[in-house]
Amino acid sequence: VDDNLIIFDCDGVLVDSEPLAARVLAEAIRSLGLAMESDEAAKVFLGCSMAMVIDIVAARLGRPVETGFAQSFLDQLHIEIHRDLEAIAGVHEAIEQILLHENVGGLCVASNGEPETVTLSLEAVGLISFFKGRLYTASAAGRPKPYPDLFLHAAHEMNYVPANCIVIEDSLHGVNAALAAGMRIFRYAPCAETVEVRDHTDSVAGARTFMNMNQLPGLIAAELQC
Structure with a gap:
């Protein structure tokens, strides 16, 4: 066999990790001036790669996402992972x-x-x-x-x-x-x-x-x- x-x-x-990541991501997106709550982030971005996240956020913003957004999000996510995952x-x-x-x-x-x-x-x-x-x-x-x-x-x-x-x-x-x-x-x-x-x-x-x-x-x- x-x-x-x-x-x-x-x-x-x-x-x-998904509730934790959704919370951190929603906070990061709000810092760009786009309304986003954790439950919406969980639904919209479930299973997405970082590149997919950036593309979706850029489309909603109507402009490119600022350089450093992904790394800033990941840095905070890693802190949360160590603490709460x-x-x-x-x-x-x-x-x-x-x-x-x-x-x-x-x-x-x-x-x-x-x-x-x-x-x-x-x-x-x-x-x-x-x-x-x-x-x-x-x-x-x-x-x-x-x-x-x-x-x-x-x-x-x-x-x-x-x-x-x-x-x-x-x-x-x-x-x-x-x-x-x-x-x-x-x-x-x-x-x-x-x-x-x-x-x-x-x-x-x-x-x-x-x-x-x-x-x-x-x-x-x-x-x-x-």
Whole structure:
């Protein structure tokens, strides 16, 4: 039986960074003179790369974003990560159980986040040992999610074909990227009855949704027995 690669997104799947990042980003955007609250930032920028964030903000401003905006945001975000970031509930135990499966050959991370931010996040919550040396970000892979480039890059670097990859994602960008890459996909949606999920059923038609990390090892085990 072939080994399989499990590819994890980082933000919202391994670490509970999205509310924190939305708060910091909203503050940074308000400093540019654009109205933005944390809940709107969370909705608009979920799963976006830094380049995508800047493009969206520039379009709303009607002018280029000031030089230094991204670095200022990231500097403040990293302070918040060190102080407040927590792992997604149950993810340590889920990873340990997944690694016990005889048909799981490897784990890696594929994130639209900045490389330093991904590393700091995993270090802050004690997950880095599972993924050290196997962190892949959009900055090194060409186009970010929702394009398939990042997942295909991660699979290539880990020496797996897409058909032997299972992706764990939470954002629609990530789900669509995994589907475009020809990979199997589980979508972590702890609030699965949200408007976002209901309104985008076509986009997530190829993804199987789960609501609690303690479900994931069993879902992967069942998938690998098919």
